[in-house]
Amino acid sequence: MSKLLPEVLTERTETRRVTRSNALDAATRADLGQYFTPSTAAALITGLPSLPKTGVLRVLDPGAGVGSLTAALVARVATVAPDLKLDVTTFEIDEQVNGDLTVTLDECADAHSLTYEQHTADFITWAAATLTEGRDLPQWDLVVMNPPYRKINSKSAERALLASCGIETSNLYTAFVALALRFLAPEGQLVAITPRSFANGSYFRKFRDDLLKRTRLRNLHVFERRDRVFSDSEVLQENVIFHATADQAPGDVIVSVSRGYEDLPVRHSVPYGQVVDEADPQKFIHIATNADDLATAGRMAKLPATLRDLDVQVSTGRVVDFRTAENLLSSPGKGAVPLLYPVNLSAGRVVWPASGGRKPQALVDNEDTRPLMLPSGTYCLVKRFSAKEEPRRVSASLLLPDDINGEDVGVENHINVFHQAHHGLDPDLAAGLTAYLNSSVVDQYVRIFSGHTQINAGDLRSLKYPSLQQLKELGLRVGLSVTPGMVDAALAEVVPELDLGRTNVDAVGSAASEGP
Numbered sequence: 001m002s003k004l005l006p007e008v009l010t011e012r013t014e015t016r017r018v019t020r021s022n023a024l025d026a027a028t029r030a031d032l033g034q035y036f037t038p039s040t041a042a043a044l045i046t047g048l049p050s051l052p053k054t055g056v057l058r059v060l061d062p063g064a065g066v067g068s069l070t071a072a073l074v075a076r077v078a079t080v081a082p083d084l085k086l087d088v089t090t091f092e093i094d095e096q097v098n099g100d101l102t103v104t105l106d107e108c109a110d111a112h113s114l115t116y117e118q119h120t121a122d123f124i125t126w127a128a129a130t131l132t133e134g135r136d137l138p139q140w141d142l143v144v145m146n147p148p149y150r151k152i153n154s155k156s157a158e159r160a161l162l163a164s165c166g167i168e169t170s171n172l173y174t175a176f177v178a179l180a181l182r183f184l185a186p187e188g189q190l191v192a193i194t195p196r197s198f199a200n201g202s203y204f205r206k207f208r209d210d211l212l213k214r215t216r217l218r219n220l221h222v223f224e225r226r227d228r229v230f231s232d233s234e235v236l237q238e239n240v241i242f243h244a245t246a247d248q249a250p251g252d253v254i255v256s257v258s259r260g261y262e263d264l265p266v267r268h269s270v271p272y273g274q275v276v277d278e279a280d281p282q283k284f285i286h287i288a289t290n291a292d293d294l295a296t297a298g299r300m301a302k303l304p305a306t307l308r309d310l311d312v313q314v315s316t317g318r319v320v321d322f323r324t325a326e327n328l329l330s331s332p333g334k335g336a337v338p339l340l341y342p343v344n345l346s347a348g349r350v351v352w353p354a355s356g357g358r359k360p361q362a363l364v365d366n367e368d369t370r371p372l373m374l375p376s377g378t379y380c381l382v383k384r385f386s387a388k389e390e391p392r393r394v395s396a397s398l399l400l401p402d403d404i405n406g407e408d409v410g411v412e413n414h415i416n417v418f419h420q421a422h423h424g425l426d427p428d429l430a431a432g433l434t435a436y437l438n439s440s441v442v443d444q445y446v447r448i449f450s451g452h453t454q455i456n457a458g459d460l461r462s463l464k465y466p467s468l469q470q471l472k473e474l475g476l477r478v479g480l481s482v483t484p485g486m487v488d489a490a491l492a493e494v495v496p497e498l499d500l501g502r503t504n505v506d507a508v509g510s511a512a513s514e515g516p
Contacts, residue, residue: 004111006075012107013071014039016100020066023096036065037146041193042072048219048243049142049189051077056085060140060183062123062147062176064090065097067104069144078112088116089140091123124172127179128161139185145192147176167210174198174207181214188246190215196222196240199285202458208283212276215244220275221256221265222289240287257289268294274301282462286448293448299498300445303464310468312425312433314418314457316384317411318372319363327369328360336362337373338404341412342383345397348438348483350381352404363410373408374417376401377424380433382416385454393446394455396437398430398482416457429468431475435487436466441498443484466495 017036037045046069051057057077061070070088077084090105092098098120105116119126130137150172152158162169167178173194180190198204198211221241253275256265268288274297275286288294307314319339321328329336332353341359344352353361363369379399386393399409401424411417418425418433425433436442442463446455465471477490492499 004107006078006111009071009107009111010039010043010075013066013068013104016066016104017068020097020100035146035149037068037193039068039072042068043076044221045069045146045191045193045241046073046076046144048191048221048241049144051081052084053081054083056087058139058141058185059086059088060090060143060145060180061088062091062143062145062180064092064101065146066100067108069146071104071108073142073144074108074112074114082112086112086114088114089119089138090116091119091121091126093120093122095120124158124161124175124179127182128165131165131179131182138183139188140180140183141185141188143180143184143188143190143192145176145180145190147173147192147194149173149195169207170203171195174204178207178210181211184214184246186246189243190245191219191241191243193239193241196238196287199240199287200282200459200462201454201456202282205282205458208285211244212283215246216248216251217242217244217253217272217275217285218251219243219254219256220285220287221258222287223258255287255289266290270294274298277301280462282458284462288448293444296441296444297448299441300464302497303495304467305465307461307463307465310429310465310471312418312420312429313422314382314416314460315422316457317413317415317417318374319410320413321360324363324369324372327364327366329362329364330360332362332405336364337406337408337410339363339410339412340381340399340404340415342385342414345381345383345395345415348397348434349480350397350399350403359412365408369410370408373410374419375423376404376407376409377419378427378430379424380418380430380437381411382418382437382455382460384414384416384456392438392443392484394437394443395484396434396482398434398480400427416455416460418460426472428472428475431478431480431482432466432471432473433475434482435474435478436471436491438482438484439487439491439498440484441488441491466498470494 021036059073064070067090070090074086077086090101092101102118105118108114109116152170152172152175158175162175165179167175169175169178177192184190198207219242223239250272252269253272254267255270256267258265270288274288276283286297288297332338338352339360339362340350340352343354343357343359344350378401381397381399383395386395474490474494477494478487
């Protein structure tokens, strides 16, 4: 008979979590990337994996903290699979926290049939040594994790250890996941709560390749509110829970969404191809959280063209201001060319020079700066950054030769530029691209796959586009009226399959409001 009831186990663990979290030094938390898992979030995370009824389940909890995830898993197993034994391995580097973890593990063993091995070593150091020493690798049937969140310096010891294992990534959380994947049993499962940022963008492309080659996504859970999940740690981060299996058997992905971890999730069954497009070299992970998003994703997938098909390229602006500070001028002058910052992009057009701003508006024309310039022409410009709370994620503006005074122009690095071999575009094509990117359907679609507010050139390359003829026709219809809110009607006429007012039953999976 179990001595400790499952609900008592999780209550006691939660008390230790709150006490320890309140006692943590802010500098130590930042250095280690520590953000402990609230009990309700832990229950949601550990509720996703499938469980056998009997036998021994080998479990890895790297970055275990006070043991919240292990305790939640033990509580679930004790309730739904009482004949299943657990063999748990934990890693926790913080000496202060390890004392709490020992108490939690002892109580877990008191609540259910469990053996455990507690490591006080750094998981990255241990895993790298194990992988490179050529010995038999331990294998785990289930990995549960809330990995630490901190950027990894490119010259750090951590980066070198990861490189020795063939792993290239820029954050601790993806490093932990990538290492854990290498210890999964052939039919093993991994479930983790992490920032959503890995789902798209060039920084995490190699990590996505690794994750999707080794596993198949089964569940994705998104939190609508960034301030809910780790509220007592003052974390403002868009988080996702993902469940993946080493078993590559086909199947849909269950996508769920809630405002926080205590709300009843809304769930959708989504075809795998709408989450991960096998033909996409970037392997973006598209997370549609409601029926409208599913319909939008379906419509966008049917568009005929890529930028390569259109013979159009997109790049970030070449001017990195702090690298050429001595060549920046606050206002136009002789021997200088116009310089554009995001502040110069307004209401779908370019305003130069910008009045009342603090950004330089001209770039000295000399041998050093000439490679940073573009010849005067017609371009489509897109801001790289927007505030999460802004009404639009994508903000495009049309640049015409008459907007600036000069034969060349400098574009600052916080702007993406659509061009053809670093020259201007056909004016109708440029207007059509600008209108398309300012449409509601593109804005909604970008929010599906983007968990952050940065729109990189890689994100724009990954989009599907109307055909060249359709974009030019759109440009002819809208002319200079390329502002958000003015382009949707024209786009619906030129590309009717993108009309958000139309129903698209085929693109929508089953949806229901239910618990996990």
